[in-house]
Amino acid sequence: MIKELENELADKFDIHFTNHALLDEAFTQASYVNEHPNRGLKFYERIEFLGDAVLQLTVSEYIYKRYPQMPQGELTRLRAAMVQEDSFSKFAVECHFDQYIRLGHGEEMAGARQRSSLLCDIFESFIGALYLDQGKDAVVSFISKVIFPKLDQGWFDNEVDYKTSLQEFLQRNGDVDIDYTVIKEEGPANARRYTVGVSADDQQIGTGTGTSKKHAEMDAAKNALQDLRQNQQ
Amino acid sequence: MIKELENELADKFDIHFTNHALLDEAFTQASYVNEHPNRGLKFYERIEFLGDAVLQLTVSEYIYKRYPQMPQGELTRLRAAMVQEDSFSKFAVECHFDQYIRLGHGEEMAGARQRSSLLCDIFESFIGALYLDQGKDAVVSFISKVIFPKLDQGWFDNEVDYKTSLQEFLQRNGDVDIDYTVIKEEGPANARRYTVGVSADDQQIGTGTGTSKKHAEMDAAKNALQDLRQNQQ
Numbered sequence: 001m002i003k004e005l006e007n008e009l010a011d012k013f014d015i016h017f018t019n020h021a022l023l024d025e026a027f028t029q030a031s032y033v034n035e036h037p038n039r040g041l042k043f044y045e046r047i048e049f050l051g052d053a054v055l056q057l058t059v060s061e062y063i064y065k066r067y068p069q070m071p072q073g074e075l076t077r078l079r080a081a082m083v084q085e086d087s088f089s090k091f092a093v094e095c096h097f098d099q100y101i102r103l104g105h106g107e108e109m110a111g112a113r114q115r116s117s118l119l120c121d122i123f124e125s126f127i128g129a130l131y132l133d134q135g136k137d138a139v140v141s142f143i144s145k146v147i148f149p150k151l152d153q154g155w156f157d158n159e160v161d162y163k164t165s166l167q168e169f170l171q172r173n174g175d176v177d178i179d180y181t182v183i184k185e186e187g188p189a190n191a192r193r194y195t196v197g198v199s200a201d202d203q204q205i206g207t208g209t210g211t212s213k214k215h216a217e218m219d220a221a222k223n224a225l226q227d228l229r230q231n232q233q
Numbered sequence: 234m235i236k237e238l239e240n241e242l243a244d245k246f247d248i249h250f251t252n253h254a255l256l257d258e259a260f261t262q263a264s265y266v267n268e269h270p271n272r273g274l275k276f277y278e279r280i281e282f283l284g285d286a287v288l289q290l291t292v293s294e295y296i297y298k299r300y301p302q303m304p305q306g307e308l309t310r311l312r313a314a315m316v317q318e319d320s321f322s323k324f325a326v327e328c329h330f331d332q333y334i335r336l337g338h339g340e341e342m343a344g345a346r347q348r349s350s351l352l353c354d355i356f357e358s359f360i361g362a363l364y365l366d367q368g369k370d371a372v373v374s375f376i377s378k379v380i381f382p383k384l385d386q387g388w389f390d391n392e393v394d395y396k397t398s399l400q401e402f403l404q405r406n407g408d409v410d411i412d413y414t415v416i417k418e419e420g421p422a423n424a425r426r427y428t429v430g431v432s433a434d435d436q437q438i439g440t441g442t443g444t445s446k447k448h449a450e451m452d453a454a455k456n457a458l459q460d461l462r463q464n465q466q
Contacts, residue, residue, distance in 0.1 A: 046304070046308065048305065049297065049305045050294060052293075053286075053289045053294070055288065060282065060283055061283060062284065070279075071278065072278035072281065125352070
């Protein structure tokens with residue numbers, strides 16, 4: 001089973017583990033160890049402890065460098081959105097990690113393989129194993145394929161409330177009138193595309209697009225914020 | 234002022250910054266930037282965001298490797314004790330970082346320089362700057378002098394409750410009678426040294442020493458736990 005995982009990691013991510021035992025440990029739940037008491041197995045929890053911290057740092061460093069103007073509060077909110085259980089469990093499924101978890105019979109019957117908290121744990125423990133085996137650069141290379149592209153795909157835009165951030169930014173020195181207007185609506189009903197403009201005191205400061213008005217507004221706020229911060233420099 | 238800090242870092246830790254602006258930023262509070270609006274200064278918060286994650290990982294990795302038998306729950310408690318505000322603010326003072334913070338006049342008058350939360354922030358931002366300028370190995374080398382020796386000095390022993398951990402470990406499979414007894418008491422009143430033995434069902438499983446009975450008991454529990462876990466392997 002771990003052999004198949006290794007093949008998949010090699011094919012998809014060009015990852016080749018040296019210490020196969022680490023990978024075994026990262027994908028083994030305590031329930032499986034308990035069912036096989038004489039095989040000297042280890043379960044993933046300690047590696048997960050490490051992987052959690054590896055993800056915190058690699059994600060922090062990436063967004064710190066990618067958004068050189070973003071204030072600490074916003075960086076913290078964005079990181080929280082990126083490193084949460086809901087995100088990690090989705091990444092785990094996307095990488096087919098759910099197929100390779102070694103579970104005890106009871107846990108299997110109880111549907112643990114689909115449980116978001118377990119999937120999140122396994123994503124973290126995989127990262128911990130990758131870090132121990134291949135170092136930080138290998139982790140960065142992996143999450144550059146699995147996590148970072150989601151930023152551009154807008155996965156975390158709802159978590160970082162750009163509309164509120166824009167409002168806070170503009171109203172630091174007094175009241176400003178902020179308006180969002182739909183500029184364009186196009187495409188068929190099942191693939192509608194909205195373009196929205198945002199203005200401050202009747203002057204347009206940004207535009208954005210999205211599959212709903214809400215998403216287009218968020219995108220417009222994000223773009224406006226980025227321009228405003230760059231001009232401030 | 235930053236020049237003096239650089240001299241001290243060079244003398245005490247053999248640290249030589251390449252990007253001096255990073256060090257400036259790490260020691261500058263927003264209040265100081267606000268008082269000097271035309272100097273294009275930056276304040277420490279973004280670097281602190283990064284430094285916090287660097288410390289999480291470097292401390293996690295150290296205790297993960299140092300205690301190969303320690304279960305996740307205990308690792309998590311120990312890390313929490315090591316990376317908390319109270320610990321970091323003491324390390325900041327020990328390194329004289331408090332002397333080099335650039336504060337606005339109002340904050341200075343309000344006693345911010347002695348404020349634990351600010352000292353903690355500055356310790357984290359220093360680590361962030363060191364990481365950006367010199368990489369992870371330089372951070373590990375620095376905290377190997379400033380943080381890790383505290384483990385042996387017992388700084389975090391009260392946070393990790395070894396007596397409770399030992400009890401949990403021994404009583405997994407039923408009730409066990411655990412006793413702590415003072416074996417030896419020596420030294421003058423102001424430098425008393427206690428040696429304590431711990432037994433499980435009347436069989437001695439460890440001894441420990443300390444400057445109080447409580448510390449000696451904690452040390453005995455810690456040693457007993459370590460032996461028990463090693464024998465379990």
